[in-house]
Amino acid sequence: MIKKIIIGILLLGIIAIIGFVVLMANFEVFDEPTETELKAECDYESLRKIKMTEMTGNATTNRSIHIYATECNYDEKNEPEPIFVASAGFIKPKDVNFEWKNFDTLTIRYNKKLEIFKQKKESESINPKIVFEYITE
Structure with missing residues (x-):
């Protein structure tokens, strides 16, 4: 049971990190004004x-x-x-x-x-x- 909870938390953490990286790659914070x-x-x-x-x-x-x-x-x-x-x-x-x-x-x-x-x-x-x-x- 504890093993499943730890695996679930790790999986959520990995998904969150991947989501953050994708967001930052597509989010143009300092883009040049047009x-x-x-x-x-x-x-x-x-x-x-x-x-x-x-x-x-x-x-x-x-x-x-x-x-x-x-x-x-x-x-x-x-x-x-x-x-x-x-x-x-x-x-x-x-x-x-x-x-x-x-x-x-x-x-x-x-x-x-x-x-x-x-x-x-x-x-x-x-x-x-x-x-x-x-x-x-």
């Missing part, structure tokens, strides 16, 4: 471009939404200028939005509950004035 473009829009004269992307999170970081300013004929050699970065564990693409009000004014609307990491009033590279508004739910 970037997904949500929206890109040029101004009325097709000179300046605003791009909104979503970065996925992992075990150590939350998802975040980034808004970048570039020229419409953007090439990969130049880094886009980040003008707005927000993050939260619950962030959704509808929590941040932007639109060109006129040639020199860009309006960015965002959920008040988001944690803001970067918020520029004016772009250094393409120079639109940036107006920020809260989205009320």
